[in-house]
């Protein structure tokens with residue numbers, strides 16, 4: 001089964017001269033051969049030496065190393081991406097562990113916050129509310145005739161950084177870089193999109209550099225209409241594209257997903273991707289601890305759409321393990337800033353309502369406020385799993401963690417908020433406050449922690465383990481929709497590949513360097529479920545595996561042949 005044949009096929013193009021050098025999907029820079037330089041009018045436009053991609057990578061890496069600040073490294077890598085995409089992905093592939101935190105979480109957060117300040121060149125589509133009645137024209141302007149994955153944001157809740165307006169484009173770009181680097185989706189088929197409906201971020205509105213619409217976000221009705229116009233326009237232009245919704249604010253995230261998920265190949269990464277990776281990581285933790293998920297009591301801090309999405313996925317998994325649904329629900333506790341969500345709490349959002357604890361359940365609890373606090377929940381429920389999706393730094397205090405440890409010999413603690421500085425507690429703190437008896441995973445990357453002669457590898461429970469594989473699987477099988485069962489298959493595949501659960505050593509999840517191999521396994525599992533559910537045409541296992549390989553792009557230069565343009 002080989003794909004090198006694919007990348008060795010010649011590529012026919014009408015671009016030549018400086019236009020060819022300025023087309024990042026085609027540019028090879030100093031790697032254009034003598035024949036190509038002659039055929040494409042490049043002679044004299046490049047230094048005379050012909051270089052291999054390896055030589056180019058080593059020059060780039062040397063330049064990369066000369067930058068100290070992560071944001072400057074980010075700017076540098078983005079410039080390579082905008083100049084020569086093949087080289088960018090080759091460089092990233094060779095230094096994946098070092099560069100993922102630069103092109104993705106956490107540095108991508110800084111890049112979103114400073115988007116207008118560090119802006120260099122155009123990438124993707126900026127769709128302004130003002131253009132809402134010309135969307136067909138706008139989408140035509142994206143010269144890509146085939147788009148397989150769109151990551152779209154409106155920038156209203158970027159990571160844990162709130163409303164970043166047009167800066168949200170940074171996250172769409174970052175996610176798609178991972179689709180290619182880890183999921184093998186060719187950059188020719190990806191498109192980052194920013195829907196600019198204004199911003200409520202006062203600082204940005206006053207910033208003379210700000211490049212987005214300088215107005216507050218449009219009202220709800222206008223907003224809904226705009227989203228609908230966008231989805232319909234995408235369906236006309238690229239009917240096969242997967243639409244990944246990214247970093248929409250809570251009040252819009254779930255309704256948008258519900259409106260489109262039964263008719264469009266779409267998913268919400270923050271709700272479903274985060275849920276799938278968390279369930280997968282939690283299953284891995286449960287297996288390495290030797291206690292199944294349905295025997296755990298789980299506390300969430302943060303009851304927004306992400307937290308509630310994960311909670312529902314955990315409940316489904318507990319039910320799949322044989323627990324009655326009501327019992328599963330009684331083992332999951334949602335805490336937000338007012339305390340534990342109970343059936344007497346007013347003004348709950350619709351997605352929170354099925355996740356409350358009943359008054360009867362907590363009748364025997366003692367607490368002093370209107371609702372039990374996080375600390376009360378620790379004392380009274382004695383949870384075994386604690387998950388932070390609050391976006392609030394420091395919420396897991398020493399008192400909280402020590403209280404949890406009192407009721408559970410080996411707690412599972414996931415402070416998941418992104419980027420790193422929003423984390424509920426650092427892994428170092430969690431390990432110290434539990435005296436090292438803990439299974440910990442975070443949303444952003446953290447260095448290994450050394451505690452009393454032991455080394456703790458800190459697993460990054462991040463959507464990046466999930467979405468590239470889902471995308472690849474949906475594309476390989478040509479699945480019509482993305483179902484909960486497909487997402488569950490992704491979680492189970494992730495857990496099945498846990499080094500710690502399988503061997504007793506190593507990380508809870510595989511290292512990022514294995515993401516490409518893992519994404520293919522996830523793609524296979526996701527595609528199989530799509531077929532079983534009638535969401536994709538049946539293929540036998542070999543044919544499916546071959547499709548996955550065929551769709552897996554590699555950063556290698558192809559030979560070019562000129563055609564008239």
Ligand SMILES: O=C([O-])CC(=O)C(=O)O
Pocket residue numbers: 105158159160247269270417418443462463
């Ligand atoms: O981007 C990440 O690292 C994970 C994510 O989707 C978020 O935090 O919104």
Ligand SMILES: [Mg+2]
Pocket residue numbers: 159246247269270
């Ligand atoms: Mg996100």
